[in-house]
Amino acid sequence: MVHAEVKHFISPDIDLSDPTADFPDDDAVLIVALVGPKGGEGEESLQFEVMTPNALARRLEALGVVFGQGVVVVEHLRVGAVLDLIRARVERVAGLTWSDVARRLGRLGEMEGED
Template structure:
């Protein structure tokens, strides 16, 4: 089984495709990648913080440590490059079942079911 990017969503940005940050070199926003099994219905949310190095620099005081899990660091906002990068990452996310695949995808973004036990 393999993973497929179904769509992108952001609660912070209405139109991701045409978004233009106020400061192109200094921004951050939540991106929700909706991902599911290739060729099947259904998707689950993986939360990614998209930010620039300048945003990290300005928001990381000398005594602060930022743990980089679930961050996508970009030099500038480019919708097509973000999609391409996520799709390339997903090529390495395969497994016997969706749970195994989703755990691999969760290295990219916080899986909505991360830590869930039935």
Template sequence: MNAELKRVHSPDIYNLKSYHPECSDSFCFLLQAMIGPAGEDGEESFDIEICTPKWIESHLEINDVLIGVHYLIVREYSYQKIIHSIEKFLLGCSGASWGEVAKKVSKLGFWEFEAHKDVGP
């Protein structure tokens, strides 16, 4: 079984395809990637923070530490590059069950069922 990107959504941005950040090299927003089994119905949400190095730098104090789990770091906003990067990552996410596949995908984004103990092997 393989993973497939079905669609993307952001609660912060109305239209991701035509979005232009106020500051092209310093921004951060939540992207919800709806991913499910390839060629089958169904999808689950994986939350990814899309941000730039400049945004990270501007939000770090001298002694701060940032753990970059579920971040996709880009130099500038490009809808096509973000989608391509997610799809490329998903090529390495396969397994015998959806639970197994979703655990691999959850390295990219926070899986909506990640806290559930009874998912997959």
């Protein structure tokens, strides 16, 4: 059985080095998890847009719709807690092959090479 493992996180929007950092209640940020087979080589990017309920409400008001793949809504945008939540969810994914795992991960977030 192949299990997913988060190798590390990156973000073009926020500094992930301070796990106690909080962001405004109406914020939305992109967080990319670099994920590969547990204990193995290689990684692929899995993108999540993390937003607060206020940011979601603003988006709904502006667009009238928000699609869910890769969208994570959190009460408070605290860096460490959000990364822990994403890591825990991603690392529950397993399959017979890495292709199986990648397909399942693609249901959670936007996977590298999709579309």
